[in-house]
Amino acid sequence: MGPFTAFENRTWIRATLEMQTALSVGSRLSLEPTGTDMPVMKDAQGRPFIPGSSLKGVIRFQAERLLRTMARKPDLWACDPFGDPCVPPTDADKKGNAMASRDALMEKAEREAQASGRSADEMFAEQVFQNSCTACRLFGSPWFAGRVAFKDAYLINAEDLLVVYQIRDGVGIDRDLGAARSGIKYDFETVVPGACFRIEILAENLEDWEIGFLFAVLRMWSEGGIAIGGKSTRGPGWGMLRDITFQRVEQANLLEYLQRREIPFSSDWDRFVSAFAKKLAEKSGEAGDA
Numbered sequence: 001m002g003p004f005t006a007f008e009n010r011t012w013i014r015a016t017l018e019m020q021t022a023l024s025v026g027s028r029l030s031l032e033p034t035g036t037d038m039p040v041m042k043d044a045q046g047r048p049f050i051p052g053s054s055l056k057g058v059i060r061f062q063a064e065r066l067l068r069t070m071a072r073k074p075d076l077w078a079c080d081p082f083g084d085p086c087v088p089p090t091d092a093d094k095k096g097n098a099m100a101s102r103d104a105l106m107e108k109a110e111r112e113a114q115a116s117g118r119s120a121d122e123m124f125a126e127q128v129f130q131n132s133c134t135a136c137r138l139f140g141s142p143w144f145a146g147r148v149a150f151k152d153a154y155l156i157n158a159e160d161l162l163v164v165y166q167i168r169d170g171v172g173i174d175r176d177l178g179a180a181r182s183g184i185k186y187d188f189e190t191v192v193p194g195a196c197f198r199i200e201i202l203a204e205n206l207e208d209w210e211i212g213f214l215f216a217v218l219r220m221w222s223e224g225g226i227a228i229g230g231k232s233t234r235g236p237g238w239g240m241l242r243d244i245t246f247q248r249v250e251q252a253n254l255l256e257y258l259q260r261r262e263i264p265f266s267s268d269w270d271r272f273v274s275a276f277a278k279k280l281a282e283k284s285g286e287a288g289d290a
């Protein structure tokens with residue numbers, strides 16, 4: 001069964017992001033000299049949160065880096081979504097990464113749909129997915145939604161912090177030169193170091209090895225070395241993931257889930273780590289389409 005046809009499994013991943021340095025989220029590097037122009041995002045109750053889209057951006061970026069070091073079609077590779085996408089709109093846009101274009105796949109699906117008795121849409125979706133890189137398959141592409149979704153991550157330890165927010169001074173940075181421009185100052189608001197955010201990720205119909213790969217990416221974040229927020233090159237935004245756990249509903253425990261609605265979160269990732277290790281070891285055995 002393909003990833004679009006039916007429910008196969010659903011995995012919730014939960015973790016805590018603990019900030020080592022201040023966090024400036026939702027910021028655009030503005031050179032406006034007035035006002036607090038880089039607020040942390042807050043909801044209607046004034047609670048700070050990291051938008052799911054920011055988290056997805058960070059995780060996808062790290063996943064793509066890892067996939068580029070593996071660089072193996074058809075299952076372990078990443079395209080360059082902007083410069084050299086896996087499935088560009090037309091054949092004329094094809095570069096090194098692309099095996100097929102959207103237009104060509106659509107034509108093919110329409111041609112073959114009648115004979116196969118299936119809908120052209122379904123065949124197109126399947127074909128695009130097969131021709132897409134691992135990152136697009138997981139996180140989405142212009143042609144289909146991803147199977148991994150990120151919720152907004154809320155602060156969970158406000159009561160443990162003396163203050164939640166700090167205003168910092170900044171000096172305007174020239175985007176092109178990376179140099180400080182004199183006379184342009186601005187304030188920006190940060191959430192203090194020590195702040196903890198609840199990360200929640202929902203993954204639908206992922207194979208075991210794909211969950212293992214996602215876990216490998218998250219584990220990189222548990223060792224630090226990954227920053228979030230618009231100003232990461234200048235210091236703020238460094239944090240570590242802790243307590244990475246999952247809850248998975250699949251055929252084997254679907255009935256239990258439907259009856260009790262309660263399946264405990266687990267930190268035993270062995271099954272998924274082994275599946276991913278096995279996928280990696282397939283290296284020379286798999287010919288690939290390319």
Ligand SMILES: [Zn+2]
Binds near residue numbers: 078080
């Ligand atoms: Zn891609």
